[in-house]
Amino acid sequence: MPGTPPAGKTGASAHDRRPAGDLLALARGGDGEAFRELVEPYRRELQVHCYRILGSVQDAEDLLQETLLAAWRGIGGYEERASVRTWLYRIATNRCLNALRTGTRRPHEHAARRPEIPLPEPSHHRAEPSWLEPYPDVLLDGIADRVPGPEARYEIRESVSLAFLAALQRLPPKQRAVLVLRDVLGFRAAEVADILRTTENAVTGALKRARRGLDDELPGPGPESAPLPESPRERRIVADFVRAFEAGDVDAIVALLTDDAWLTMPPLPLEYRGPDAIRNFLATVALRDGLRYTLIATRANGQPAFGCYLRDPRTPILHAHGVLVLTLTRDRITALTRFHDNSLLEIFGLPRSLRA
The missing domain is CATH 1.10.10.10 (Winged helix-like DNA-binding domain superfamily/Winged helix DNA-binding domain)
Incomplete structure (x- = not known):
């Protein structure tokens, strides 16, 4: 049997898909296309599974590929005591746990980067950094119906x-x-x-x-209290936030926050909780000295998100400044999560720079 699984393609529709038993028999005989068709229905949900455990989109994709390779090489030993889906989850879960145990996850180079200016004292300082990355909503398509x-x-x-x-x-x-x-x-x-x-x-x-x-x-209320995605209420809150943030209006931003809102910047283990702490951070760091941004809308983790681009008055080029994700509760913003790693923009299909 070949050493690597076939590359992923657009799978056949459910109507055209061959019976799993036939695909399994062909795959055991070395038919790479049959193997691809057998595992394709589970590809995206397996990636999300790896992401939940690892917290990183890039690591999740790496571990998904390792899972499919291990399944391709080991399909001859698949005893059918569990479904193909459960068998794949067994491989993926244990690969993720092994990666966590051995420390073989992708190095997070941006974690070592020091902030450009001293940060104000946080409300809370965690013992360890958070390796969490945002997950593009477009990658969730096709798994919500399962x-x-x-x-x-x-x-x-x-x-x-x-x-x-x-x-x-x-x-x-x-x-x-x-x-x-x-x-x-x-x-x-x-x-x-x-x-x-x-x-x-x-x-x-x-x-x-x-x-x-x-x-x-x-923290706080569950997602049932958030406005529905793309609903008029969500669009209104997002539009108000974009207007205030792009204008550098700290007071208007703070007016949109809940009393227990918090701001974090993974992987930094710092949390700023409450409107006063967030106001101070915005005024002294994010929007200091007249800094201005352009926000490009996207979605991450089922929530409104933006690619952030810093304006430079000396040039028409807007430079990438990470990804910002909002968490909403009723008619307010309950969390702002800022990811400064510009490499994340690529997974959202966003450029590294814009022309004003």
């Missing part, structure tokens, strides 16, 4: 929100995996035990600890 198992507790929108994922990244890796498999994907305890090569009792214990840890970390 109905999770009966054990699932989280809707797709909640399970990719930045608040949920930031809390998830603070759990130990094994707890993280158990919670995602049980409460997000709806696998039964016995299935999770098989995926992780452990006992059902161990899964149950890890899930209880993970739920407690997640409850302690998740």
Whole structure:
């Protein structure tokens, strides 16, 4: 059998797809196209699964490719005791846990970059940096319609929100995996035990600890209180924010915040909580000395987001300044998450510079 799986293509429609049993038999015989057709329906959801566990879009894509390669090389040993989907999740989950355990994740070069100016004292300083990256909504297309198992507790929108994922990244890796498999994907305890090569009792214990840890970390109201994506209410809040931010109007921005709003800048372990702390940060850092930005709308993690471009009065070129994601609650903004790594713009299809 060849050493690498066939490259991903646009899959056949469900109407045209050959029976899984036929595809499996052909793939075991070395038919790369049959293997691709067999695993293609799960490609995107597996990438999102890796992203939830690792917090990085780039790492998730790397681990997805490793998963498909391992599945291609090991398909002869697939015993059909579980579905193809469960088998792929077993490979992906354990690859992710191995990557976390061995420290072989992609180096985060931007983490070492020092801020351009001294930052004000944060409201809270975490012990470790957050490696979380934003996930483009366009990559979620096609997986929201898959109905999770009966054990699932989280809707797709909640399970990719930045608040949920930031809390998830603070759990130990094994707890993280158990919670995602049980409460997000709806696998039964016995299935999770098989995926992780452990006992059902161990899964149950890890899930209880993970739920407690997640409850302690998740801030404020859940996503059910947020306006629906692309709804008139969401568009109005976003338009008000863009108008205020591009004008450098700190007071107008603060007027849009909830009383418990917070601002973070992964991977920096700093949190600015409350309108006063955020006002001070905006006035002394983000919008200091008349700095002005142009915001290009996109979406990340089911939330409004922007590519940020810094204006330079001496030139018509606008320079990339990372990605900004808003978390909304009712008619207000409850969180601003700023990612300064300009390499993230590429995964959103945004350029490194604009012409004014």
